[in-house]
Amino acid sequence: MWDIAVIGAGFAGLHVLDQLRRRGFSCHAYETAAGVGGTWYWNRYPGARCDVESLDYSYLHDRELYESWQWSERFAGQPEILRYAEHFADRRGLWPHITFGTTITGGVFEDGGWTLTADTGERVRARFVVTAVGCMSAVHTPAFPGLDSFGGTVLRTSRWPAEPVELAGRRVGVIGTGSSGIQVVPELAKEAGELVVFQRTANFSVPARNRALTQAERDAAVAGYEGKLVAARTTRFGHPVTGTGRAALETDPVERVAELDRAWARGGTHIVATFTDTGRDPAANAVLAEYFRDRVRAVVRDPAVARALVPSGYPIGTKRLCVDDGYYETFNLPHVRLVDLREDPIEEVTAKGVRTARGEHVLDVLVLATGFDAFTGALTRLGLRGRDGRSLEEVWREGPRSYLGLAVAGFPNLFTLTGPGSTMVLSNVLRAIEHHVEWVCELLTLARARGVTEVEALPAAQEEWVARVAELAGRTLYPRTDSYYVGANVEGKARVFAPFAGGLDAYRAICDGVAAEGYRGFRFA
Numbered sequence: 001m002w003d004i005a006v007i008g009a010g011f012a013g014l015h016v017l018d019q020l021r022r023r024g025f026s027c028h029a030y031e032t033a034a035g036v037g038g039t040w041y042w043n044r045y046p047g048a049r050c051d052v053e054s055l056d057y058s059y060l061h062d063r064e065l066y067e068s069w070q071w072s073e074r075f076a077g078q079p080e081i082l083r084y085a086e087h088f089a090d091r092r093g094l095w096p097h098i099t100f101g102t103t104i105t106g107g108v109f110e111d112g113g114w115t116l117t118a119d120t121g122e123r124v125r126a127r128f129v130v131t132a133v134g135c136m137s138a139v140h141t142p143a144f145p146g147l148d149s150f151g152g153t154v155l156r157t158s159r160w161p162a163e164p165v166e167l168a169g170r171r172v173g174v175i176g177t178g179s180s181g182i183q184v185v186p187e188l189a190k191e192a193g194e195l196v197v198f199q200r201t202a203n204f205s206v207p208a209r210n211r212a213l214t215q216a217e218r219d220a221a222v223a224g225y226e227g228k229l230v231a232a233r234t235t236r237f238g239h240p241v242t243g244t245g246r247a248a249l250e251t252d253p254v255e256r257v258a259e260l261d262r263a264w265a266r267g268g269t270h271i272v273a274t275f276t277d278t279g280r281d282p283a284a285n286a287v288l289a290e291y292f293r294d295r296v297r298a299v300v301r302d303p304a305v306a307r308a309l310v311p312s313g314y315p316i317g318t319k320r321l322c323v324d325d326g327y328y329e330t331f332n333l334p335h336v337r338l339v340d341l342r343e344d345p346i347e348e349v350t351a352k353g354v355r356t357a358r359g360e361h362v363l364d365v366l367v368l369a370t371g372f373d374a375f376t377g378a379l380t381r382l383g384l385r386g387r388d389g390r391s392l393e394e395v396w397r398e399g400p401r402s403y404l405g406l407a408v409a410g411f412p413n414l415f416t417l418t419g420p421g422s423t424m425v426l427s428n429v430l431r432a433i434e435h436h437v438e439w440v441c442e443l444l445t446l447a448r449a450r451g452v453t454e455v456e457a458l459p460a461a462q463e464e465w466v467a468r469v470a471e472l473a474g475r476t477l478y479p480r481t482d483s484y485y486v487g488a489n490v491e492g493k494a495r496v497f498a499p500f501a502g503g504l505d506a507y508r509a510i511c512d513g514v515a516a517e518g519y520r521g522f523r524f525a
């Protein structure tokens with residue numbers, strides 16, 4: 001029996017596997033993919049790029065790695081981030097401790113440990129299980145009638161083939177205009193003979209202004225390493241995001257636009273932090289939203305297309321802000337068409353293409369950029385059953401319930417890195433991962449020292465946490481909008497805002513307090 005089984009070998013899985021091994025635990029990881037990297041293994045679509053800057057989207061716990069790794073671009077692309085994950089696995093000698101091509105599909109807690117079962121038929125015994133399955137790894141394919149009958153090629157951005165896809169001159173359709181769709185569309189337009197973009201909800205998007213990093217920038221990041229460690233503990237996102245410190249509604253309108261112009265010219269998501277009130281005050285939010293809408297109108301030449309691309313009906317920031325490279329410009333190209341599904345909905349996928357209310361769009365390739373069963377899907381799909389035999393899927397039917405996002409009452413000896421109820425993608429996920437790994441490793445080390453063999457979140461602590469997460473969400477504008485944050489993209493999923501919205505700094509302080517009080521809210525046996 002392993003001391004600990006780790007599920008997943010993305011950034012969280014690799015780090016926790018390494019830290020546990022360093023602490024002398026016997027442990028092993030199981031991974032569906034044929035390699036490490038998680039998100040960055042699967043999402044190989046052209047244009048896939050991180051929306052957090054490379055110098056922040058890096059492990060910090062390994063100073064030497066931070067100082068030696070040379071990111072080439074401000075926002076690294078998927079191939080480079082995957083190389084980084086592989087480099088980390090090499091450096092720490094993790095490969096022999098991971099079984100690839102193996103998906104955990106079931107687990108029961110019995111005789112003081114977990115018995116996991118895999119799709120390969122393998123059975124794994126482990127005292128503890130740490131899940132590192134990611135926030136957005138469970139692919140969600142909407143039930144488009146006739147999808148199986150399509151005679152061309154169906155590609156998913158989240159499962160893009162490793163080998164090059166021949167698209168030159170072909171008729172390509174893309175369903176979905178979230179971060180993935182918005183990144184892939186300009187790249188597909190470079191090759192496709194014809195490109196049809198099927199949009200259900202227009203998103204807010206900001207230009208990345210991606211570019212090569214200079215050696216001076218890399219050196220400055222290394223020189224600022226200590227500061228980054230401090231920021232990981234003391235900032236809302238885990239890295240500094242500086243705005244003007246002023247409220248939009250208290251700033252002169254001309255000055256307001258000038259500030260936003262500066263942020264727009266710099267590129268990236270930090271623009272949403274320009275003013276202090278746009279995340280909570282609907283009137284301030286409307287000012288920011290209108291600024292974005294004007295940018296779309298200024299680029300897109302066809303007024304009807306511009307109207308459809310202009311986001312409306314929900315506050316900016318309540319769906320994840322997209323970061324693009326020439327997305328709106330793409331719609332000025334003669335071979336690119338937008339289909340606004342609000343006016344012209346999809347009726348079915350046919351053998352030849354996609355039929356909307358107004359007619360059939362003949363395609364050779366259909367790209368699905370339709371997103372994920374976010375936050376909970378990857379966990380509920382593990383088929384874990386708790387103490388009373390109920391599955392996580394059943395227990396979470398009305399929404400996820402966790403303590404600190406890291407443990408679930410009734411599921412002893414289970415820790416869920418970046419689980420629902422933690423800050424997840426509302427913070428720099430690398431910073432969240434490093435915090436969770438350190439915290440869980442400390443707990444496990446203490447448990448071992450005390451001869452504890454069972455650790456479980458108490459129901460009362462969990463209820464309190466669930467209420468706190470809901471209360472914090474209620475103070476934001478997020479719950480008003482249909483998004484994956486509330487599970488609205490998955491038919492039949494309970495509408496619950498899953499992340500802890502209080503910021504990583506506050507979250508960490510709470511976790512520190514829990515640990516300082518002898519892991520308050522946990523039962524040790």
Ligand code: NA7
Nearest residue numbers: 142176177178179180181200201320369370371372484489
């Ligand atoms: P997202 O952000 O969930 O985007 C999915 C897109 O697919 C979005 O535009 C959806 O429209 C659209 N969608 C989903 N279901 C349908 C149906 N049934 N019909 C038409 N269109 C549909 O996933 P991404 O992969 O783009 O990004 C995920 C995260 O990865 C991102 O936030 C970053 O953190 C990186 P909707 O808006 O729901 O109307």
